[in-house]
Amino acid sequence: xxxxxPAVYQKEIATKDVNSLKAKNVDVIVALVHWGRQYRPMMNxxxxxxxxxxxxxxxxxxxxxxxxxxxxx
Numbered sequence: 228x229x230x231x232x233p234a235v236y237q238k239e240i241a242t243k244d245v246n247s248l249k250a251k252n253v254d255v256i257v258a259l260v261h262w263g264r265q266y267r268p269m270m271n272x273x274x275x276x277x278x279x280x281x282x283x284x285x286x287x288x289x290x291x292x293x294x295x296x297x298x299x300x
Contacts, residue, residue, distance in 0.1 A: 241281060249285060255287045256285060258286045258289045260290070261292055262292070
């Protein structure tokens with residue numbers, strides 16, 4: 228599930244990981260995503276597509292990091 232090095236978002240891996248959690252009947256699925264530009268509080272289109280994909284998989288909560296400001300979703 229985890230590998231060292233840069234963690235570039237890949238739909239196939241996210242799908243596999245979320246489906247693995249769902250198969251274990253977990254109550255809540257939370258995704259921590261390293262994204263955002265410093266001092267830019269709004270999501271860009273790429274981030275929105277990732278959020279939409281995670282939501283479509285059944286992720287309950289998406290937390291975008293590391294921007295020092297909150298990011299509107």
